[in-house]
Amino acid sequence: xxxxxxxxxxxxxxxxxxxxxxxxxxxxxxxxxxxxxxxxxxxxxxxxxxxxxxxxxxxxxxxxxxxxxxxxxxxxxxxxxxxxxxxxxxxxxxxxxxxxxxxxxxxxxxxxxxxxxxxxxxxxxxxxxxxxxxxxxxxxxxxxxxxxxxxxxxxxxxxxxxxxxxxxxxxxxxxxxxxxxxxxxxxx
Numbered sequence: 001x002x003x004x005x006x007x008x009x010x011x012x013x014x015x016x017x018x019x020x021x022x023x024x025x026x027x028x029x030x031x032x033x034x035x036x037x038x039x040x041x042x043x044x045x046x047x048x049x050x051x052x053x054x055x056x057x058x059x060x061x062x063x064x065x066x067x068x069x070x071x072x073x074x075x076x077x078x079x080x081x082x083x084x085x086x087x088x089x090x091x092x093x094x095x096x097x098x099x100x101x102x103x104x105x106x107x108x109x110x111x112x113x114x115x116x117x118x119x120x121x122x123x124x125x126x127x128x129x130x131x132x133x134x135x136x137x138x139x140x141x142x143x144x145x146x147x148x149x150x151x152x153x154x155x156x157x158x159x160x161x162x163x164x165x166x167x168x169x170x171x172x173x174x175x176x177x178x179x180x181x182x183x184x185x186x187x188x
Contacts (some may be wrong), residue, residue: 018045023032038166041131045160045172048128052113055126056080056156056176059098059115066182076102076157077140102136103157109136111158111174134162134172144180154180 006014063082071077078100099114101124112124130136137159144164154174162168 039166041133042167042170044131046170047109047136048130049172049174050098050161052111052126054126055113055115056098056100060176060178063096065154065178068142068144068180070140071107075139076104079104080154100141100156100158102139102141104136106135109134110135128172129184132158133164133167134160135175137161144177152180 017030058081060080066081067081069079071079079100082096082098096116097114098137099112101112101114103110103112108129110127110129113126113128114122115125139160141156143155143157145151145155147153155178156174156178158174160172160174162172
């Protein structure tokens with residue numbers, strides 16, 4: 001260093017060092033933002049999964065399922081007919097219905113939840129739109145496990161998938177297992 005100040009070479013070296021440090025910090029910040037976004041998306045999809053599962057299970061636990069079926073016109077629509085009470089005999093059926101409409105539209109996949117008797121044109125109570133990158137897998141979404149007359153189970157499985165490797169370690173599928181039919185009182 002001379003007595004007049006810094007030389008051009010010294011200033012250039014300082015500028016290069018500061019630039020290298022800035023670029024490396026920028027990379028760290030970008031990686032942190034990517035991780036943050038992945039964690040927020042995971043939290044959002046798990047919240048959807050847990051909220052929808054809780055809504056359906058609350059209805060099933062308090063009412064019981066008399067019957068379950070898919071729409072004859074669209075297998076992506078699940079219809080659960082609920083009982084008046086858990087002692088689910090045919091005379092107790094009051095016609096309350098829960099409907100799940102699975103929209104596999106690639107641009108905006110969603111699950112629509114209807115929480116009462118529904119009519120055509122009625123808006124759903126809740127619409128769960130999946131975050132970008134998530135898709136709804138292929139069905140069947142509704143199946144039954146009839147082990148014997150005292151153990152009839154309704155199985156709802158809506159596979160939710162993501163091709164990004166950041167999401168491969170967890171299962172985001174919505175899975176509901178519930179007793180159904182006139183034997184639900186045995187399982188209570």
